[in-house]
Amino acid sequence: MATLSSEAQLRRLISNRLPAVNTAGCHFRPVQGLTGESWLIEGAGIRLLARQQMPDKYVLGVSRRREARVLKRCGAGLGPQVLLQTSAWLIVEWLTGDNISEAAFRALIENGELAALIAELHHRPLSGYRLNLQQQLARYWQRIDRRRMTPAWLSWQHTFMRSVPPQPLKLAPLHMDIHRGNLLLQGERLRLIDWEYAADGDIALELAALFRFNQFSSATQHNFLRHYAQHGYSDCGQLAAQVQRWLPWVDYLMLMWFEVRWQQSGDREFLRWSAALYQRFCLSSCCSQ
Template sequence: MATSNSEAQFRQLLQQRLPAVNTAGCHFSLVEGLTGESWRIESDNVPLLARPQTREKQALGVSRRREGRVLKRSGQGIGPQVLLRCHDWLVVEWLEGEKVSESAFTALNTGGELAALTARLHKQPLSGYRLDLQLQFAAYWPLIDRRRMTPAWLAWQHYFTQRKMPNPLMMAPLHMDIHAGNLVKQGQRLRLIDWEYAADGDIALELAALFRFNQFPPHQQRLFLRHYTQQGYADLPQLVLQVQRWLPWVDYLMLMWFEVRWQQCRDPAFLLWGAALYQRFCLSSVLPGNQ
């Protein structure tokens, strides 16, 4: 597993596996994100993005091998092209285009383009990698600071790892991290980047995650669902109910992710985001340990 993001590692990788890339003339620059760093590689041919598999990424549930496989099977024309996929690295094309601002993201939802892109993704072939939230909860659990555990949290963990998950309405490839920063606009065409959490799952799980991650108010959720059902799953009342069933699962996934991420980097922002979700669970009358 990659333990260093050194430029020398990238050059050696490209020389061995992508000999068509002129490494001598390459320019390397770091691309920093919420969960780590990747490298942009500018060559004589096409700009590339090299994404390492690190221990931190593995702890968060990321597999570059899976990411590359999902992109190849389910991301054609929506995500970047995969150029190299191996155990420690994923190299994809760098998608040139216009960055999407938060205001533009809202406009894309209002106009239906966001729903159209999501529906298009959900019509792609399954990747063969099924998303197992309960397995991810179990993997996150030992990475959380034991001093922060409460009896209520122990009850929540038991609830979410033992309770039967909602039966899927429709299985499809999911991106699971759709937000403004992961969209690229190429003229009238929208593309999705950063597929590291992508896998197969229920379409309503994707929509619940999209609503929660982006803090969509009810009217924005209704707009999205109205557009989505015109191109994707057509039963609006059933879809609304299914999204509601998945929301607590998404909230718990976010709470656990924020906690693990805080353990990795000690950025207090992750604690603040997690605290809001913790409070939401404390106020819930449905989950155990909250009465």
């Protein structure tokens, strides 16, 4: 029933706000992703993606209003075009292109094409939405399973909430979810999809997230930063040091995100990923004593 209600709501919205789009012969199909449901709308000459603002997504830090603003101000030629944004929905073009294989992703890293793409984004004007990691961590804290809480974990939370985040080297629009599943190849042009975590922040935070999410080795990180310096921030040594400062923040953000997703979905795979990060913090705490 919820699916039918969403489809009817979407049809009314498009009819009222996008009258040039004729939905009479269109098919509406839910598209499942990591953070919930979106809709693919297909018809004669029409391919759109509708993304709904849901309470669970808000908890995860997703704002369709912010996503639309970042795409409009910073995403031209890199991401999809925004067609409509309301309090409940964001409708964008459905980007077509070739999916990136694991081998192709490694090649994009090694030859510098991914670094060039990210540097291009980091040269775009700011969106006006500053990323606040501590605010997001506080929101996650309210949603995790208290039965899983340990004294060590409580100490980590207090540490991150009291600490001052690294002073940005350079503020820029960030995508904050770059992996091969969010990349498309259109001819010779790389495009980025799924901008729901995008906001303004330190370029080194984006790179720290990229390195952790995709498990870059030290050698791969060094090679990536060398390529990035050709297009973006030129001081490799300073940038590498700043990335290291952000890594604990990224690790903790990922730990909390996995815990919230476990609460939302009941998928034990999130617990497995969370456990690996928990152990990393335990080892780090032991080594620092």
